[in-house]
Amino acid sequence: MASPLRQLVLARIRESLRHPETIFWTFVFPILLAVALGIAFRGERIDPVRAVVVDAPGAAEIARGLRGNGTATVEILPRDEAERRLRTGRTAILVLPGEPLLYRYDPTRPDSRLARERVDRALQNAAGRTDPLRASDSPVTEPGARYIDFLVPGLLGMNLMGGGLWGIGWVVVEDRIRKLLKLQLATPMRKRDFLLAHVLARLLFVPLEVAPLLFLSWLAFGVSSSGSLLSLAAVATAGALSFAGLGTLLASRARTTATISGLINLATFPMIVVSGVFFSVGRFPGFLQPLIRALPLSALVDGLRGVMTDGAHLAALWPQFLVMGLWGTLCFVAALWLFRWT
């Protein structure tokens, strides 16, 4: 490594480590996430459905039928109040007594759809229906197949993305605003070394961003990686470099912190939604799939999931590495071209 580049990387690392905020966001954010998950996934049992029976003749009987077998927590409320509960998401379904019974629910809400099926079954059974076919449940509880196992790689990817974009974008723009870059401009330093130092310094933060979340989710939920930690590190590093490249591009011209936060949010929010952090990419229509797969966060999350849940070999993840590599490289080259010191 050439001497100016080494000094620039050292300076970046020293500055980051000497800012308590950096450490806070690096460690505390993933820990907060893990705690939030701990609350959301505190037990294996399924929460009872929240249902409201609209106050009308027959309401009490319906409520008794639902409460009887513990299917639902039930309240009887006037129509207005009941509708308000439904609108604000505090109940999953309304049951309107009458002939026929009326279920009011939002079919686009998964918990509402589930509530409708369970409420209907409970009421039908209470009314005397018997199942012609005997069946029993065998819940999936083994690590690797739960939602939390799906979620952790997504959160890791999101964390690496945020670290790269904010860690580089924000810092470079702040230095530009404080005219710190102007003096360096009068020296024979290369723009390439300056930007590359920011990218390389990010590597130090990969273990800090990945390890705490990984450790806590293992401790609390038994989430583990079926692939080797080395493969996981390789995917995480590729992702970090890819987003570091994107970070330099976003930071290349912005002159206010408002601009850079806008740019970063513009880049991150759509990816958090479509790239399969919280739910499968498969929910989007087929014609969008190639587009989504070409996003750096999709590639990173896919890669992390491939290693963690499927134990995939790195060689099998070449498309993901290709996507991350292209994003990182092209963005970095574009940043070199667009970058302004002042």
Place this chain on the structure above:
Amino acid sequence: MAKDPADGNAPLTGRSDRGSAGGRGAAVSLGGLVKRYGDVVAVDSLDLEIRSGECFGLLGPNGAGKTTTIEILIGLQEPTAGQVVVLGRKWGEDDRSLRARIGVSLQETRFPERLTVAEVVTLFGSFYPRGRDVSSVLREAGLAEKADVWTSRLSGGQRQRLALACALVGNPELLILDEPTTGLDPQARLQFGDSILSYKDRGCTIVVSTHYMEEAQRLCDRVAIIDRGKAIAVGSPGELVASLDAHLVVEVELAAGDVEDDALRRVAGVSSVRRENGALLVSVREAHVTVPALLDLFRTRSLSLAHLTLRQATLEDVYVALTGRRYRDG
């Protein structure tokens, strides 16, 4: 403003002539330099030739165009028109190798807050192919005891010294300092000047801009007085003062009463009269003739003196004589 042939072909590393080059060859030449921002003319056909090995001062009030000139000189701004030749090169040819030969300290420099003084100087040194030993640079800049202090904890004067250290660490042939002492108290300015004076002996060319006239007079071999984007006078401080019609100044403070300027001008040997902070400044050619005549005038008017000093004219007097305006260095 033809570029000097001997210097124009000098190889990048050919510095053997540095020590002996004093006064010969142009380190910088600016020809017909113009910089306009919309309707505002910051630099107005400026011609300057700065010789190798000299300490050259750009002198003038705030807003005279000094900083713009320096930023053009170091390739941070493009001139609207005119030629800039620095160390025999032009900007836009091979900027990196040219920058490697120039040390720059800009006005009100800011540094990464949480790096130490030594770390910042080491970082800047690494950018230059012939970077110097950091601890010796810190000693020269008077920052040796502050080596391990974060830059955010430095005083204004120490920060200016750090900027100087960053300019020096690349072992430059040309040292360019834009207002290096602005905002410092007089004591710190004096110390800083001493540091700069010690580099003159190294054969390094120094260009320093300042709005402190007395500082320019103390530090510089030659100065250019810049006013409204033009160089209105160029020469050594001694030459410029000598070029005045009268190079002595009598400063008079009256205890009470006043005397009209015209009466003073009629006194034999008086060249000009102006007033500053309640004092009369009378430029005179020959003290032995004029001082007694002035005293006579005050006696006949029954004016008593609070104070009278006779001093050499300064660059400030040159500025006033050339522009007809009072010099404000605030």
